[in-house]
Amino acid sequence: MSLQRSTMFAALATALLAGAQPAQAAEVLKIGISAGLTGYAATVDRAWRDGVQLAADELNAKGGVMGRKVEVVVEDNRSEPQEAVTAYRKMLSSDGVDVFISGCVSAGNFAAATMVAKAEKPMMLCSILPQQASQVKWAFTTLPPAGFEVEKRFEYLRDKTQIRKVGVLHDPTPYALLQKSVAEKVAGKYGLEVVDVESYKQDDADLSVQINKIQAAGAGAVIKIGLGGTTLTAAKNMKQLGSTMLLLTSLEDLAVFKPVAEVLGDRFFFVASPSQVFESLPDSGMKTEIARFLDPWRAKYGDRDPNWASRGWDGVMLTVAAIQAGKSAAGPSVRDQIEKIDGFQGTTGAYRFSADNHQGITQNPFVLATIAGNQVKIVQ
Amino acid sequence: MTSSPSTILRKAFPVPAQPAPRGRLAAVAPWLVAACIVGYALVAGGYPATVVGFALIYAVFVSGLNIFMGLTAQVSFGQSAFAAIGGYASAILTTQHEWGWLPAMVAGLAAALAAALAIGYPTLRLKGHYLSMATLAIGLIVHEIAVEWESVTLGYLGISGVPPIDIAGYEVSSDRAVLIMLSACVVATALAVARIRSSRLGRAFAGIAGSEDAARALGINVARYKLVSFLLAAAFASLSGSLFVHVVGYVSPEVFSLHMVILSFTMLYVGGIGTVAGPVIGALVVSVLPETFRSFRDYQDLAYGAALILLLIYAPRGLAGLFAALDTRRKP
Amino acid sequence: MTAAASGAPAGAVPVPADPVLAARGLSARYGEVQALAPLDFVVGPGELVAVLGPNGAGKSTLLRAILGLVATGGEVSFMGSSLPRRNPAAVANRGVVLVPEGRGIFGPMTVAENLELGSWRLGRDARERQRRMGRVFELFPRLKERLGQAAGSMSGGEQQMLAIGRALMADPKILLLDEPSLGLAPRVMEEILETLGVLNRAGLPVVLVEQRAPSALKLAHRAYLLSLGRLAAVIDPREVQSHDQLAQYYFA
Numbered sequence: 001m002s003l004q005r006s007t008m009f010a011a012l013a014t015a016l017l018a019g020a021q022p023a024q025a026a027e028v029l030k031i032g033i034s035a036g037l038t039g040y041a042a043t044v045d046r047a048w049r050d051g052v053q054l055a056a057d058e059l060n061a062k063g064g065v066m067g068r069k070v071e072v073v074v075e076d077n078r079s080e081p082q083e084a085v086t087a088y089r090k091m092l093s094s095d096g097v098d099v100f101i102s103g104c105v106s107a108g109n110f111a112a113a114t115m116v117a118k119a120e121k122p123m124m125l126c127s128i129l130p131q132q133a134s135q136v137k138w139a140f141t142t143l144p145p146a147g148f149e150v151e152k153r154f155e156y157l158r159d160k161t162q163i164r165k166v167g168v169l170h171d172p173t174p175y176a177l178l179q180k181s182v183a184e185k186v187a188g189k190y191g192l193e194v195v196d197v198e199s200y201k202q203d204d205a206d207l208s209v210q211i212n213k214i215q216a217a218g219a220g221a222v223i224k225i226g227l228g229g230t231t232l233t234a235a236k237n238m239k240q241l242g243s244t245m246l247l248l249t250s251l252e253d254l255a256v257f258k259p260v261a262e263v264l265g266d267r268f269f270f271v272a273s274p275s276q277v278f279e280s281l282p283d284s285g286m287k288t289e290i291a292r293f294l295d296p297w298r299a300k301y302g303d304r305d306p307n308w309a310s311r312g313w314d315g316v317m318l319t320v321a322a323i324q325a326g327k328s329a330a331g332p333s334v335r336d337q338i339e340k341i342d343g344f345q346g347t348t349g350a351y352r353f354s355a356d357n358h359q360g361i362t363q364n365p366f367v368l369a370t371i372a373g374n375q376v377k378i379v380q
Numbered sequence: 381m382t383s384s385p386s387t388i389l390r391k392a393f394p395v396p397a398q399p400a401p402r403g404r405l406a407a408v409a410p411w412l413v414a415a416c417i418v419g420y421a422l423v424a425g426g427y428p429a430t431v432v433g434f435a436l437i438y439a440v441f442v443s444g445l446n447i448f449m450g451l452t453a454q455v456s457f458g459q460s461a462f463a464a465i466g467g468y469a470s471a472i473l474t475t476q477h478e479w480g481w482l483p484a485m486v487a488g489l490a491a492a493l494a495a496a497l498a499i500g501y502p503t504l505r506l507k508g509h510y511l512s513m514a515t516l517a518i519g520l521i522v523h524e525i526a527v528e529w530e531s532v533t534l535g536y537l538g539i540s541g542v543p544p545i546d547i548a549g550y551e552v553s554s555d556r557a558v559l560i561m562l563s564a565c566v567v568a569t570a571l572a573v574a575r576i577r578s579s580r581l582g583r584a585f586a587g588i589a590g591s592e593d594a595a596r597a598l599g600i601n602v603a604r605y606k607l608v609s610f611l612l613a614a615a616f617a618s619l620s621g622s623l624f625v626h627v628v629g630y631v632s633p634e635v636f637s638l639h640m641v642i643l644s645f646t647m648l649y650v651g652g653i654g655t656v657a658g659p660v661i662g663a664l665v666v667s668v669l670p671e672t673f674r675s676f677r678d679y680q681d682l683a684y685g686a687a688l689i690l691l692l693i694y695a696p697r698g699l700a701g702l703f704a705a706l707d708t709r710r711k712p
Numbered sequence: 713m714t715a716a717a718s719g720a721p722a723g724a725v726p727v728p729a730d731p732v733l734a735a736r737g738l739s740a741r742y743g744e745v746q747a748l749a750p751l752d753f754v755v756g757p758g759e760l761v762a763v764l765g766p767n768g769a770g771k772s773t774l775l776r777a778i779l780g781l782v783a784t785g786g787e788v789s790f791m792g793s794s795l796p797r798r799n800p801a802a803v804a805n806r807g808v809v810l811v812p813e814g815r816g817i818f819g820p821m822t823v824a825e826n827l828e829l830g831s832w833r834l835g836r837d838a839r840e841r842q843r844r845m846g847r848v849f850e851l852f853p854r855l856k857e858r859l860g861q862a863a864g865s866m867s868g869g870e871q872q873m874l875a876i877g878r879a880l881m882a883d884p885k886i887l888l889l890d891e892p893s894l895g896l897a898p899r900v901m902e903e904i905l906e907t908l909g910v911l912n913r914a915g916l917p918v919v920l921v922e923q924r925a926p927s928a929l930k931l932a933h934r935a936y937l938l939s940l941g942r943l944a945a946v947i948d949p950r951e952v953q954s955h956d957q958l959a960q961y962y963f964a
Contacts, residue, residue, distance in 0.1 A: 172528070586825070
């Protein structure tokens with residue numbers, strides 16, 4: 001039995017010791033990712049991670065960054081804040097990462113933000129920015145402002161339809177809540193009226209109550225804000241109710257939309273990012289940039305949705321641009337240089353950062369699309 | 381406490397009073413292991429310190445749960461609710477109303493106790509599983525409130541910028557200071573549980589755990605003592621919630637999810653239910669174990685699960701019980 | 713003690729005029745099921761009353777009904793004032809102490825801790841507790857030897873001794889025992905019944921629920937015979953001459 005005990009000690013000690021020695025970071029540039037590889041954020045964050053890895057591989061194929069090989073350290077935060085704190089901590093103290101390019105679990109990024117700021121490491125995020133000024137100082141995001149997805153849909157309704165009354169259907173995640181409040185605020189600017197706001201849970205299996213209410217309020221379109229299988233649920237419920245309302249949904253994995261289009265046909269629209277509608281884009285700087293990403297992406301992953309991965313790619317390229325501009329991977333230098341990025345062409349749009357703006361996308365890069373005959377078509 | 385013979389028996393906490401012949405090493409061993417783990421984290425700092433820090437917070441939580449589930453043999457699935465009440469009270473009062481951490485913590489404690497009383501008083505009188513169901517419900521309700529009451533809790537966004545605890549003007553924010561503070565909390569908690577267990581109160585709990593009818597027949601007011609046990613568990617849960625938000629500086633509804641309940645049950649059974657050392661050693665091992673398998677990547681959960689199963693096969697009474705068994709075997 | 717008049721027919725055994733425990737129209741139900749039809753039940757001062765009957769006759773239910781562990785109808789008075797219903801702890805506080813079926817000892821606890829729990833009502837009076845414990849050890853010397861042992865690890869007979877000892881620690885004014893002989897070897901059972909006789913002769917009223925009628929009848933002053941949840945007969949043990957006669961009662 002003492003053998004068993006000493007084995008346990010040995011295992012504990014080895015593991016802790018292994019974790020305690022910060023690897024020498026002189027030869028490599030270490031990018032840390034705290035991602036929800038399991039849990040509710042898994043789909044998005046796995047794509048984000050693969051985009052970051054793809055960018056790192058591309059850079060390494062060209063000799064790395066300032067002669068340093070790029071190494072990606074990924075830690076699963078299980079989509080939970082407490083796990084994220086542990087994951088960040090491990091990457092800071094044990095792996096000695098230089099920068100973070102972390103996934104979409106906002107609560108996890110918030111929970112670790114103070115620690116990361118204290119360590120003076122910049123983090124480029126998939127999620128929204130933390131709320132505290134001291135934390136925002138070290139945090140940047142590739143996420144377009146919450147209003148863009150909503151405004152693109154309002155634009156379409158204003159320009160191409162007679163619909164002037166809309167209902168908002170949202171889940172309770174922070175990003176959805178932000179979008180909801182934007183929708184309520186800007187509707188008037190587009191000559192629209194939000195006649196009803198309904199919420200649902202990500203695991204709801206029926207949304208007919210909410211849809212009934214929106215319909216009863218006289219809405220001509222449902223603005224759905226939120227991810228996952230609920231989009232298909234909403235579409236089915238609308239069909240069951242014989243509703244003639246349009247369904248306009250948020251940005252999402254294209255794979256989710258095909259069955260929805262089969263249910264609702266031409267009454268279904270969705271917000272798409274440029275990389276998702278690459279073939280339909282006119283030639284531009286952006287299209288060239290997307291192609292730089294999309295070619296290796298497709299070579300490796302086929303027709304897997306490129307949206308979140310493309311932002312992960314952007315996150316790496318922005319950080320690398322900042323490192324090269326400052327000729328240093330030291331945290332404060334990278335941070336300062338990111339703030340100076342003005343007009344960097346990424347796959348999701350042009351990024352402009354400044355001291356008081358850490359959300360780089362300032363021009364609406366989105367399009368509104370529909371699926372007609374199994375083909376994605378841009379309508380706005 | 382009386383001076384009756386039983387007080388020298390079943391000593392689970394290593395107070396070097398009487399040289400209890402055989403049980404002594406068994407009683408000290410889990411504490412030595414715990415001290416080694418914490419000591420290592422203190423020296424190493426960094427990431428091990430974070431992992432062990434969380435484990436110590438859980439040790440307080442699980443010790444409370446152990447009073448209700450181990451000492452009194454009841455079941456509660458909703459202890460996370462009381463941790464949430466404590467945690468949110470601390471976070472809200474310190475960030476939005478500029479309270480000190482101590483009054484905020486006490487206010488959270490009071491709120492958690494009030495909630496425990498409201499749920500426990502009507503249900504603990506009933507037989508069967510009413511209480512378990514009620515506790516499950518309160519866990520879900522509190523989670524829901526944390527999500528929906530956005531004007532105060534900020535919903536899923538969570539509350540950030542919770543200040544660290546400061547003691548006499550000294551801010552407890554460095555790894556080592558946090559670990560020392562949490563270790564002190566755990567030792568105080570363990571002493572309190574040991575004290576409760578050997579007190580008249582603890583004997584009433586043990587009587588209820590043994591046989592409710594027999595306890596009643598001896599004149600023990602079963603409903604009242606169950607309620608006291610439930611309140612004590614809620615109090616420790618609330619304190620652990622407050623500690624969590626001050627150590628991390630952030631709180632969101634996901635922190636106090638059903639995941640927390642499952643994790644704490646694992647800690648309780650792996651460590652040894654009903655013992656004083658069990659929750660502490662359980663919290664440490666269950667926190668450290670998955671980290672040791674982190675390098676396994678995708679097989680991390682598999683390795684962790686296998687380790688848990690092995691533990692439960694070879695130490696069905698928990699690690700605290702395992703030490704006792706080892707000790708008996710050596711000196712038959 | 714009031715002796716039953718000899719020669720009286722079964723069912724007409726005279727009851728004590730000044731009972732310690734008196735139940736009138738006591739009935740019990742488990743949910744919708746009537747487990748005990750209304751009956752009168754009395755125990756006189758210093759009496760040892762046996763409650764006999766086959767399995768499922770309602771013997772245990774009668775004890776549980778007196779304690780208030782089940783929903784009851786009717787009324788129970790003890791030493792002149794009525795006992796609260798559905799509040800077993802309060803009943804125990806009046807000195808009505810039950811040794812439950814299956815002994816109900818606290819297995820993981822030591823013998824000493826079990827005995828201590830018996831004197832729960834005593835509070836912190838250590839001297840009185842020691843005195844009572846001394847009395848228990850006089851009756852059951854073996855418990856003294858096992859003081860530090862886990863109660864669950866003892867033999868069945870020892871556990872039964874502990875269960876009775878624990879009840880005595882409560883300083884009962886009346887002792888109710890639910891099948892103390894269950895699962896015990898005959899010799900052990902005789903030893904335990906003997907001790908009950910000693911206690912009773914010292915003036916403690918005892919209610920003894922038993923399936924094994926002959927040994928209980930040896931000690932009893934009166935016996936209630938239950939069958940299918942009803943009172944079948946009240947017996948004077950001295951009238952029962954043979955097993956055959958008892959069997960008659962059982963199957964009557």
